[in-house]
Amino acid sequence: MDKLFVIKIGGNIIDDELKLSSFLKSFAALKANKILVHGGGKLASRLAEKLAIKQQLVDGRRITDAATLNVVTMVYAGSVNKTIVAQLQANNCNALGLSGADGNIIKAHKRTNAAIDYGFVGDVDLINVSLLQTFLVNSITPILAPITHDSNGQLLNTNADTIAQEVAKALSKLYQVQLIYSFEKSGVLTDVNDESSVISIINQLNYQNLKSTQKIFAGMIPKLDNAFSALNNGVQKVIIGKAEHLQELIEGKSGTTIIHE
Amino acid sequence: MDKLFVIKIGGNIIDDELKLSSFLKSFAALKANKILVHGGGKLASRLAEKLAIKQQLVDGRRITDAATLNVVTMVYAGSVNKTIVAQLQANNCNALGLSGADGNIIKAHKRTNAAIDYGFVGDVDLINVSLLQTFLVNSITPILAPITHDSNGQLLNTNADTIAQEVAKALSKLYQVQLIYSFEKSGVLTDVNDESSVISIINQLNYQNLKSTQKIFAGMIPKLDNAFSALNNGVQKVIIGKAEHLQELIEGKSGTTIIHE
Numbered sequence: 001m002d003k004l005f006v007i008k009i010g011g012n013i014i015d016d017e018l019k020l021s022s023f024l025k026s027f028a029a030l031k032a033n034k035i036l037v038h039g040g041g042k043l044a045s046r047l048a049e050k051l052a053i054k055q056q057l058v059d060g061r062r063i064t065d066a067a068t069l070n071v072v073t074m075v076y077a078g079s080v081n082k083t084i085v086a087q088l089q090a091n092n093c094n095a096l097g098l099s100g101a102d103g104n105i106i107k108a109h110k111r112t113n114a115a116i117d118y119g120f121v122g123d124v125d126l127i128n129v130s131l132l133q134t135f136l137v138n139s140i141t142p143i144l145a146p147i148t149h150d151s152n153g154q155l156l157n158t159n160a161d162t163i164a165q166e167v168a169k170a171l172s173k174l175y176q177v178q179l180i181y182s183f184e185k186s187g188v189l190t191d192v193n194d195e196s197s198v199i200s201i202i203n204q205l206n207y208q209n210l211k212s213t214q215k216i217f218a219g220m221i222p223k224l225d226n227a228f229s230a231l232n233n234g235v236q237k238v239i240i241g242k243a244e245h246l247q248e249l250i251e252g253k254s255g256t257t258i259i260h261e
Numbered sequence: 262m263d264k265l266f267v268i269k270i271g272g273n274i275i276d277d278e279l280k281l282s283s284f285l286k287s288f289a290a291l292k293a294n295k296i297l298v299h300g301g302g303k304l305a306s307r308l309a310e311k312l313a314i315k316q317q318l319v320d321g322r323r324i325t326d327a328a329t330l331n332v333v334t335m336v337y338a339g340s341v342n343k344t345i346v347a348q349l350q351a352n353n354c355n356a357l358g359l360s361g362a363d364g365n366i367i368k369a370h371k372r373t374n375a376a377i378d379y380g381f382v383g384d385v386d387l388i389n390v391s392l393l394q395t396f397l398v399n400s401i402t403p404i405l406a407p408i409t410h411d412s413n414g415q416l417l418n419t420n421a422d423t424i425a426q427e428v429a430k431a432l433s434k435l436y437q438v439q440l441i442y443s444f445e446k447s448g449v450l451t452d453v454n455d456e457s458s459v460i461s462i463i464n465q466l467n468y469q470n471l472k473s474t475q476k477i478f479a480g481m482i483p484k485l486d487n488a489f490s491a492l493n494n495g496v497q498k499v500i501i502g503k504a505e506h507l508q509e510l511i512e513g514k515s516g517t518t519i520i521h522e
Binding site: 047050051070073074075076077078079081082083085086087089090094095096097098099101102103104131134138140147149151152153154155 | 338340358360413
């Protein structure tokens with residue numbers, strides 16, 4: 001099976017023009033099958049504020065009413081996605097931006113939760129593996145915005161980490177998939193204030209230990225649980241680390257690599 | 262050669278939720294190779310106004326500064342494009358939205374004009390015929406937003422009528438192309454206030470006559486000149502008419518059909 005890198009780029013990089021441009025250069029230079037998934041950073045919140053659309057957060061999650069859905073669609077699928085695609089084209093990477101509605105790439109359903117109404121938020125049902133493969137075979141690099149659809153005409157705001165994970169899992173039937181979460185931190189840290197305290201390798205054995213001795217920042221636990229879920233579903237390797245070190249992350253010289261055992 | 266319909270949908274339809282939804286239903290029902298090109302209507306102007314970004318028009322053309330480019334990218338390639346794609350998916354049309362940067366579908370250059378600086382406005386250089394054909398062969402319907410790129414990372418605001426025309430011309434090497442401009446009017450009228458005064462057929466012979474006797478509204482002349490330019494470059498037929506009558510337009514039962522002779 002061919003190798004495939006599914007790379008998620010975090011919000012704080014999107015917000016920083018120089019860091020984004022440097023990341024996209026190394027992404028473009030990566031000679032392999034690859035898919036990029038991006039968030040929207042603070043740009044959506046900033047636009048909502050300018051438009052006086054009140055943002056409501058519950059447990060750090062954005063409640064997506066109709067006005068907010070329009071804002072995230074404009075920012076994620078519009079300005080952020082097209083800016084990234086145009087820059088990759090300038091770096092000789094034949095990028096093609098997609099929301100989940102485009103080519104029915106990601107079908108989702110509106111989240112229903114007895115306790116909280118998240119509004120137009122989608123949970124992923126199905127990845128269009130065959131169309132993604134068609135793009136890759138034709139040397140086209142899909143750039144996924146975190147917007148999905150429900151097949152009934154409704155767009156849905158969807159977590160970019162989840163999209164990256166679901167795409168990685170779905171494509172692991174056809175490719176040797178490595179899932180990379182790249183962001184502003186150097187990896188999984190034992191001391192959240194010390195960028196040199198990166199844990200190089202986490203496997204299921206030492207993960208339990210790291211958790212029980214509280215050596216991992218609580219905020220990383222869901223990310224790591226997701227990483228192991230991906231590994232349990234066919235993904236070969238999950239790497240977490242600094243966006244500026246993409247090449248080193250892939251070579252295992254930087255960041256945290258999460259493997260099954 | 263197979264038939265291909267390149268259909269431009271005008272701004273006033275985009276602004277009207279019901280008319281748009283009705284148009285998209287008939288577009289989805291059209292069983293043929295098809296490409297949709299859309300504008301953004303007044304939505305971009307409205308968003309610019311809300312964001313207090315001054316819009317400057319010279320001879321009815323929008324000057325596109327950096328802030329305005331961001332607005333049109335968000336509206337055209339973001340909300341309008343994805344809303345259309347999601348609705349088409351709901352109508353069993355496998356639509357896929359594209360700006361010119363995506364898959365390098367439309368390469369353009371920044372317009373340079375000694376008299377007026379239009380800002381980030383693009384004139385079309387090249388249509389990626391082979392990728393558009395790949396989509397059509399795979400039963401995917403391209404939905405083109407009027408945003409292009411210059412291959413150096415710059416997005417450019419580009420006239421949707423021009424994009425429709427250039428796409429139609431470029432694809433006429435591979436398909437029997439019919440170019441349809443659908444909007445809120447019934448066709449080319451001899452009396453602009455009388456929707457029943459549609460001229461059914463215009464060819465080069467009666468066009469000169471209609472022009473010299475001033476029977477055509479001056480605003481239609483550039484559209485018709487463009488139509489003849491398309492016919493001179495391989496396009497079979499240009500049809501202008503009401504978006505709500507798409508099927509009738511195609512059957513020649515409604516609107517104005519422009520043919521070579």
